[in-house]
Amino acid sequence: MEYDVVVRNGVVVDGSGAPRFKADVAIKDRKIAALIDPADAATASGAREIDATGLMIAPGFIDLHSHSDWVLPIADHGQILKPFLLQGVTTFVGGNCGFSVAPVMRERQRMLDESGRLCAERKFDWEWDDVAGFAAHLKRQGLALNVAHLAGHGSIRLSVMGSDSGEPSAEQLRAMQAMVERAMADGAVGLSCGLGYFPGMIAKPAELAALARVAAAANGVLTSHLRAYSERSLFFDSRTPHNILAVREMANVAR
Incomplete structure (x- = not known):
């Protein structure tokens, strides 16, 4: 044959x-x-x-923890991401650590330019605000790798609340939940959190759980950069190792 x-x-x-x-x-x-x-x-x-x-x-490898969604919108992203392909990676999961390029509110996109500086190759033109729009942009432009996308809690919180370090009002929480719900309907595979970075570091478990429930209802996953990875940190006041407390926190949110 x-x-x-x-x-x-x-x-x-x-x-x-x-x-x-x-x-x-x-x-x-x-x-x-x-x-x-x-x-x-x-x-x-x-x-x-x-x-x-x-x-x-072997089948192509899947990079489960990537920030390459901040590179994909660039026309020459294939050349930038080529080393991944040369190592056998053909699919990555983007939007990790609470920082995703979608969903976002248009009026906050330039704020996200600043929050995403550690992930981005360079600034790009925002031509979308939701996951469906982001996917459509990538389809038009062409993709060098396969992509699964997580909706980032940090990007969603910045979109709804800006730099406000307080707890969300009931109305703000509903707005964030609506963004997660829409993201999941558009094809996101779950929700990510970045609790070592602003604004994730100020989010309490109840807020995270409220958004996680929406992702769970759509059979999504929950991933997190934990609040602490060492025995002592700035985030807990306890003699119990803080990395253990951080794991317990996200286990409770997941439950």
Whole structure:
């Protein structure tokens, strides 16, 4: 049978936990079409053939904790992110640590330019405010890698409350919940928090749980940069190791 590409003589590690095995991998229309036993190698040919002798063949790796969503809107993001692809990463989960480029309110986008400086390659033109708009922008521009997107609590809080360090009013909390709900409906895979950074550091568990419930209702995940990663920190007043308290805090929020 004729395929677009056949990768010959490699050892397949398929990610399932099954033992590795030798096989030729046939690709058609950019998808894996067949795994061919070496004894049957003559039954398949490819317009292009790659000799993988001495090499492993594996599915693309997934980078579960990435901030590359702050690079994707740039037209030349493929060149910037090329090192990930060269290491085998074909998919990343963006929007981590509470800082996502969507959803956001348009009037706060320049504020997010400042909060995202640690993540961004350079400033970009905001052509969206919700997850659907962000996805549409990426589809128009083209993508170098596959993407799953988390809605960031920090970006949402900054959008609704600005730099206000107080607790959200009932109205503000409903506005934040509505942004999470819309994000999940638009295709976000969950909610992220960054409790070591402003504004996540001032958010109390009840606020985080209120938003997490919305993500959970849409079968989303909850991820967090915890409030503390060391025995002592500025965030807790307790003799109990603060990193343990931080884990307990997010476990309670998740419950």
